[in-house]
Amino acid sequence: MQKDIxxxxxxTDFERCALQVFKHQFENNKVYRSFCDLLYIHPSDVKEVAQxxxxxxxxxxxxxxxxxxxxxxxxxxxxxxxxxQVSKHLVAxxxxxxxxxxxxxxxFYGPIEDYTVLGLLPNYLExxxxxxxxxxxxxxxxxxxxxxxxxxxxxxxxTKTLIALDQKGEKVLLIGVTFALLDLIESQTFxxxxxxxxxxxxxKGRRKELIRxxxxxxxxxxxxxxxxxxxxxMTELLSQGYSTGDGVFDCPPWMKILTRDTEDAxxxxxxxxxxxxxxxxxxxxxxxxxxxxxDLGKVNSNGRFxxxxxxxxxxxxxxxxMVM
Numbered sequence: 001m002q003k004d005i006x007x008x009x010x011x012t013d014f015e016r017c018a019l020q021v022f023k024h025q026f027e028n029n030k031v032y033r034s035f036c037d038l039l040y041i042h043p044s045d046v047k048e049v050a051q052x053x054x055x056x057x058x059x060x061x062x063x064x065x066x067x068x069x070x071x072x073x074x075x076x077x078x079x080x081x082x083x084x085q086v087s088k089h090l091v092a093x094x095x096x097x098x099x100x101x102x103x104x105x106x107x108f109y110g111p112i113e114d115y116t117v118l119g120l121l122p123n124y125l126e127x128x129x130x131x132x133x134x135x136x137x138x139x140x141x142x143x144x145x146x147x148x149x150x151x152x153x154x155x156x157x158x159t160k161t162l163i164a165l166d167q168k169g170e171k172v173l174l175i176g177v178t179f180a181l182l183d184l185i186e187s188q189t190f191x192x193x194x195x196x197x198x199x200x201x202x203x204k205g206r207r208k209e210l211i212r213x214x215x216x217x218x219x220x221x222x223x224x225x226x227x228x229x230x231x232x233x234m235t236e237l238l239s240q241g242y243s244t245g246d247g248v249f250d251c252p253p254w255m256k257i258l259t260r261d262t263e264d265a266x267x268x269x270x271x272x273x274x275x276x277x278x279x280x281x282x283x284x285x286x287x288x289x290x291x292x293x294x295d296l297g298k299v300n301s302n303g304r305f306x307x308x309x310x311x312x313x314x315x316x317x318x319x320x321x322m323v324m
Contacts, residue, residue: 002096005282006103008253014282015049017254021282021289022052029067031059032288039266050268054260054278054292060087060236068092068286077129078235087235089131092286097238100283101135102142104252108242109173109196116165117143118158119150120176120184121200131235132200136175159188166192173198175231178215185222198229212247232307236291238283241305248304254282257305259298271301274308 001020008014023043025032032055036042041053059065062085066072070092078087091097105112117139124130140148147165151158165172172195176184181199197219210218216228227245241249241257251257259275261267269275277295284291297307 001285002099005254005285006099008282014253014256017282018049018052018256018280018289019043019046021285022046024285025067025288025290029065029288031055031063031065032067032290035059049256049280050258052280052290053266054290055288056265056292057087057236057294059288060089061085064088064090065287066090066092067288070286074134075129076131076134076235079123079127079130089235089238089287091238096283096285097131097134098138100239100252100254101138104240104242104255105139107252108244108250112139112142113144115139115143115171115173115196116145117148118162118172118174120158120174120180121150122152122180123177125150125152131238132233135240139173155184155187158184159190162192162195163190166190166194169194172196175200177201181219182222185219189222189224191224193224195223195225196229197223197225198231200231200233216247234293236284236287237279237281238287239281248300248306250304256280256303257297257299260292262296262311265292272298274298276311277305277307 005017008017026036026043035055036053039053046052072090072092073094074091076089076091102112117136119136119140121133121136124133147161162172162174174195175198178199178201181197199219219228220226229245230243230247230249232241232249239252239255241251241255243249258278258280259269259273260278261269262275265276274296275298277293277297279291279293280289281291282289294311295307296309296311297305299305
């Protein structure tokens with residue numbers, strides 16, 4: 001099934017794979033099966049993707065969401081605030097995650113081997129169980145470049161490395177949490193021509209939250225680049241959406257975003273209408289691929305999406321939470 005999912009070529013392929021994954025998870029995921037039973041929805045009644053139920057993301061905090069009897073290889077956890085209940089994504093086969101993030105990056109940016117990868121993710125490095133750290137660490141190794149690596153608090157060394165690499169004309173990926181990127185440009189103004197600056201969102205309580213336009217304007221000026229890239233991901237997903245500027249995200253072929261009515265969670269709304277974001281991530285084959293998130297946004301007619309904020313009273317997490 002992994003081969004089929006990561007070779008989706010068109011909407012027909014996606015629909016076929018999604019319906020197969022839904023049937024598999026209905027039959028093998030006790031939590032998801034119970035949720036579907038409460039809604040009186042059975043695979044025999046589901047003929048198209050829009051009819052598939054989306055599991056509220058909060059279940060990853062309270063239940064073991066698994067669609068397999070395999071032993072768990074990795075447990076990814078959300079950061080959460082002190083004392084708060086965190087989400088746990090139990091990953092039975094980490095090869096799904098590795099295939100997903102590697103192929104998705106290549107889909108939008110080309111081979112990771114072409115880049116020097118610099119990670120500025122201090123808050124993630126300081127805890128266990130971060131799926132983002134797992135991905136970036138693998139990118140660093142796959143880049144096969146001795147200059148690739150993580151930078152915790154050594155901003156002066158990162159500054160020298162970044163300037164030297166960019167001036168040599170090497171392709172660089174600097175991926176960082178928002179507050180750390182702002183710290184970096186406060187210590188040095190850059191003029192970068194060959195570097196992709198990718199923010200992963202979130203101030204983590206270190207700074208005042210900014211709307212996306214204001215944040216990107218500051219980062220563009222500080223790094224001397226024409227646009228800021230963004231990554232949309234979360235603990236409960238094994239796939240990421242990417243924005244190459246303007247805060248509009250694209251999905252890899254095995255991922256799709258739909259929007260639901262804010263007043264009726266079981267009703268989907270059309271293109272360009274604000275609603276709750278529902279994610280289909282077929283890489284979540286061994287957990288749950290159909291998730292109702294707590295993000296607010298809208299999907300354009302071409303399938304690209306924007307994140308506009310969070311539902312009221314939903315817990316804060318660091319995945320593009322800048323409210324418009």
